[in-house]
Each structure stands twice: as C-alpha cells, then as structure tokens.
Amino acid sequence: MEQKIGFGIDVGGSGIKGARVDLTTGEFIGDRIKILTPDPATPAAVADTVRQIVEKAGWDGPVGITLPSVVREQTALSAANIDPSWIDTPVGEVFGDVLPGREISVLNDADAAGIAEARFGNPRAARGSVILLTFGTGIGSAFMVDGTLYPNTEIGHMIVGSKEAEKYASSAVKKKKDLSYSTWAARVTEIMAEYERLFWPSLFIVGGGISRKADKWVPLLDIRTPVVAAELRNRAGIVGAAMAVTDHIRP
Missing domain, CATH: 3.30.420.40 (ATPase, nucleotide binding domain)
Incomplete structure (x- = not known):
C-alpha cells in the first residue's frame, strides 16, 4: 500500500x-x-x-x-x-x-479525536452509534454512526442533576478536589448514565490523558453500555x- x-x-x-x-x-x-x-x-x-x-x-x-x-x-x-x-x-x-x-x-x-479513533483505534469505534468522550480540563465529545461524524456535539456542557457535566466530572475536577478513582468514577457514572438515557449508543470510548489509567476507573463505571479506552490517546x-x-x- x-x-x-x-x-x-x-x-x-x-x-x-x-x-x-x-x-x-x-x-x-x-x-x-x-x-x-x-x-x-x-x-x-x-x-x-x-x-x-x-x-x-x-x-x-x-x-x-x-x-x-x-x-x-x-x-x-x-x-x-x-x-x-x-x-x-x-x-x-x-x-x-x-x-x-x-x-x-x-x-x-x-x-478530530473521534474520526481518528474510528479509523485507527478500536475496530468497534467504526461500527454502530458511538460516543467518544475526552476527559481533561473539560469533557469533549464526538458522535459517530458507522464511523461517520456528526460534528460539534458539546454534551460536556449538559446540565446533569444541578451541575454542568464537565464542572462535575472532568479529570481536572478530580485533580482539583483530590478525588479518589472510586469517588470520581461515581461522578462519571452519573453523567454517562444520563448520556446513555438520552442517546443509547452502542459503545462509549473514553479518552484524554486519564484514559492511560483506564484500568483504575473504567471497571468502576456502572452503566449498561460497554465502555472502552481510546487507543490513540494523545x-x-x-x-x-x-x-x-x-x-x-x-x-
């Protein structure tokens, strides 16, 4: 090739x-x-x-x-x-x-992270309805259907409960408040459960720097939809x- x-x-x-x-x-x-x-x-x-x-x-x-x-x-x-x-x-x-x-x-x-992951990351990212979430200073999002992007979703700014999602559950919030992985994962579960309830994706992909330690928190998430770590990362x-x-x- x-x-x-x-x-x-x-x-x-x-x-x-x-x-x-x-x-x-x-x-x-x-x-x-x-x-x-x-x-x-x-x-x-x-x-x-x-x-x-x-x-x-x-x-x-x-x-x-x-x-x-x-x-x-x-x-x-x-x-x-x-x-x-x-x-x-x-x-x-x-x-x-x-x-x-x-x-x-x-x-x-x-x-950009979403389309890259769909082509070069986990093969499941290119099939079905997929939501990629990037956890960092905020929470970024990319929606894809069979690898095709629906651009400019901003669900990190959704109000979940009484707070904006990214001001409640970004990795920056974890660091600022010195939250344990279990405490932070409970917050992430809250927002992802709401995303699940509204959009019913076939897969969530989680990225951002904290995805390097996905083994410490992804297994703690309590939602129905499968969750995998992004493979391309930074x-x-x-x-x-x-x-x-x-x-x-x-x-």
Missing part, C-alpha cells in the same frame, strides 16, 4: 502540537513538535504559533488544525481554554493568512486533523 502523508496540528489550552502523519497507519512520521500556547491565546497569536510549527517541520502541503471550539462553516462559534476573541472568527481565513496557498481544514478537537487530535484536510472535511 502506498504511504499517504498528512500534517495535523492540535491546538490546546497549554500546548500547540503538530506532526506529519502516516495516514495508512495513523502513526507519526518523525518527531512531534510542541510550542506552548501563547497567553493570551488570541487568533493572531495562535495562528503565528501554527505557522512556526509548520515552518519548523518543513511542511509545504495541506494543514489540518483542531481548535477547542465549535467550528461551523470554518468559523469558530465558541472558545474553551483559548481567548474569547475566537468567537465568530473566520478561522479558515486566519490560518490561511499565515499559511497562504495551501488547503486548510479546521475542526473541533474532540471531533495522538488522536493531530491524526484526526491530518485526516480531515486530506479527506477535505471542513465543518
């Missing part, structure tokens, strides 16, 4: 990371490049950091970029852990100005971004 190479960049609240991706295997080619997210993380500052990563990599092809934002028609409609000035920013134009003459695709970071955003621009996906 001929090797197909793409380039993805994952914009996060603390770091901006990019790499070449082998789109036949989902593996990185060469080293991942990381630069700290500028403060404030304005569109101009982030775009300049993206330019630096692309130049440092010596990449001259299409670039896929994730943002912690709802992205519709290549416009950011929200901003999580980046500057509020992103809201209503035409992101395709912002990145196109610093990377002229090449195709750019911008999409939500959890959505590669998922970059891989999904590279996939998006190569496949001409532009939400």
Whole structure:
C-alpha cells in the first residue's frame, strides 16, 4: 500500500502540537513538535504559533488544525481554554493568512479525536452509534454512526442533576478536589448514565490523558453500555486533523 502523508496540528489550552502523519497507519512520521500556547491565546497569536510549527517541520502541503471550539462553516462559534476573541472568527481565513496557498481544514478537537479513533483505534469505534468522550480540563465529545461524524456535539456542557457535566466530572475536577478513582468514577457514572438515557449508543470510548489509567476507573463505571479506552490517546487530535484536510472535511 502506498504511504499517504498528512500534517495535523492540535491546538490546546497549554500546548500547540503538530506532526506529519502516516495516514495508512495513523502513526507519526518523525518527531512531534510542541510550542506552548501563547497567553493570551488570541487568533493572531495562535495562528503565528501554527505557522512556526509548520515552518519548523518543513511542511509545504495541506494543514489540518483542531481548535477547542465549535467550528461551523470554518468559523469558530465558541472558545474553551483559548481567548474569547475566537468567537465568530473566520478561522479558515486566519490560518490561511499565515499559511497562504495551501488547503486548510479546521475542526473541533474532540471531533478530530473521534474520526481518528474510528479509523485507527478500536475496530468497534467504526461500527454502530458511538460516543467518544475526552476527559481533561473539560469533557469533549464526538458522535459517530458507522464511523461517520456528526460534528460539534458539546454534551460536556449538559446540565446533569444541578451541575454542568464537565464542572462535575472532568479529570481536572478530580485533580482539583483530590478525588479518589472510586469517588470520581461515581461522578462519571452519573453523567454517562444520563448520556446513555438520552442517546443509547452502542459503545462509549473514553479518552484524554486519564484514559492511560483506564484500568483504575473504567471497571468502576456502572452503566449498561460497554465502555472502552481510546487507543490513540494523545495522538488522536493531530491524526484526526491530518485526516480531515486530506479527506477535505471542513465543518
């Protein structure tokens, strides 16, 4: 099989990371490049950091970029852990100005993780109705049916009981409150049970940094739907971004 190479960049609240991706295997080619997210993380500052990563990599092809934002028609409609000035920013134009003459695709970071997991992760991610949840500073989500993405779901912001889900059960909350895995898993069960009641997926996939320790908390979840840990972990955003621009996906 001929090797197909793409380039993805994952914009996060603390770091901006990019790499070449082998789109036949989902593996990185060469080293991942990381630069700290500028403060404030304005569109101009982030775009300049993206330019630096692309130049440092010596990449001259299409670039896929994730943002912690709802992205519709290549416009950011929200901003999580980046500057509020992103809201209503035409992101395709912002990145196109610093990377002229090449195709750019911008999409939500959890959505990127979802499509990457469906292609290169657990085979079950590409079958049936699947919800991927990323536990980190917040709770990101990606909905897929037979591997096809329904973009820009934001169920981490749902009110479950009396609280916003991600302010009750993100991994950041676990760390801040120094919760044991069992106590935190009980909170995660509450929100996932509500998601289950409303959406009835065939599978939940849990990602984010805390998924590396899935054996400590996934078995404690008490819901009917099967739950598995994401396999791509911190590669998922970059891989999904590279996939998006190569496949001409532009939400």
